[in-house]
């Protein structure tokens with residue numbers, strides 16, 4: 001922040017979640033004021049960073065619309081969503097309700113309140129199966145799960161709302177977000193089934209076994225390939241996106257990944273190479289809704305937002321994830 005300049009205000013939905021809490025830290029570190037809401041359905045109030053003005057409220061609750069209207073922020077960041085591919089297959093209605101319907105009402109409330117700029121969390125899951133080539137934003141959209149479809153529909157709702165109201169958006173399609181704040185101020189909490197969290201839990205002794213979901217994919221080692229982006233790099237892209245919009249940038253949709261794919265087996269081997277708790281590895285069936293391979297071409301974002309990842313080594317992602325799990329374990333032991 002420039003001396004004498006009033007600090008900017010960000011309004012964050014899903015601030016008690018994994019990525020939302022890291023975004024709050026990033027914006028607070030940059031001198032912004034942060035107002036956050038979360039219904040705590042999967043988030044934890046303990047994840048909300050100190051300094052955030054927090055309200056327990058749902059994205060489409062009247063209280064949220066009133067907060068936006070009371071004092072419209074410079075930028076809204078929308079993270080709140082349901083995020084499990086498995087659960088979306090079992091209960092698709094709740095995914096369309098939260099990720100599409102409530103999101104659409106939230107976008108309208110923001111526009112009605114006079115918000116000019118919004119950064120929205122979307123996902124690589126909107127593409128579906130990608131094959132061997134890194135995908136750019138023009139790649140065909142064929143989501144493989146209700147989760148992906150509910151998020152794609154939210155993108156359409158946002159761009160239509162922006163077109164109708166003059167609000168401008170940056171939609172960021174994240175690839176696989178992983179890692180934890182290097183200062184261990186936040187990280188992924190319990191309940192997550194994401195691969196990097198699972199292996200980090202195993203590395204600190206919380207699990208004795210890691211399952212590989214599918215060993216018969218058409219990939220070099222038969223396991224699924226993903227593009228992992230460190231959460232601290234990802235939230236830095238949100239700060240750049242906010243600055244881009246504040247400088248008058250037009251609505252845009254951008255991939256956010258590192259452009260390098262790692263297979264499930266490579267992730268597991270890299271974790272075992274850290275030489276921490278030894279764990280067993282079991283071959284299992286493919287997980288419904290999974291794709292074989294997806295890796296980003298993020299050059300549009302790199303150019304427009306001047307973004308380069310600084311924690312893109314798999315080892316760094318794993319080390320920060322393991323440090324976070326160890327810190328949580330130490331805290332739990334100290335408390336018992």
Ligand SMILES: NC(=O)c1ccc[n+]([C@@H]2O[C@H](COP(=O)([O-])OP(=O)(O)OC[C@H]3O[C@@H](n4cnc5c(N)ncnc54)[C@H](O)[C@@H]3O)[C@@H](O)[C@H]2O)c1
Nearest residue numbers: 014016017018019039041042043058059080081123174177
């Ligand atoms: N984690 C990833 O790898 C990944 C990848 C691509 C996209 N995304 C997107 O990033 C965003 C954040 O994901 P995350 O991994 O931090 O998930 P998360 O579950 O940790 O965080 C989501 C937060 O939203 C809150 N929430 C859910 N429904 C709500 C509602 N109706 N009203 C208010 N709060 C609500 C939850 O309590 C939680 O705190 C999501 O939109 C997700 O689709 C995540």
Ligand SMILES: O=c1ccn([C@@H]2O[C@H](COP(=O)(O)OP(=O)(O)O[C@H]3O[C@H](CO)[C@H](O)[C@H](O)[C@H]3O)[C@@H](O)[C@H]2O)c(=O)[nH]1
Nearest residue numbers: 083123124125175176193194195198211212213224264287
């Ligand atoms: O214990 C595990 C956990 C995961 N996997 C496999 O590891 C790969 C990565 O799985 P994650 O659950 O870590 O991530 P996904 O690719 O399924 O999905 C994540 O990235 C997507 C974007 O591509 C979505 O946005 C979604 O929100 C987010 O969960 C998948 O093949 C999965 O089956 C295992 O083999 N064993």
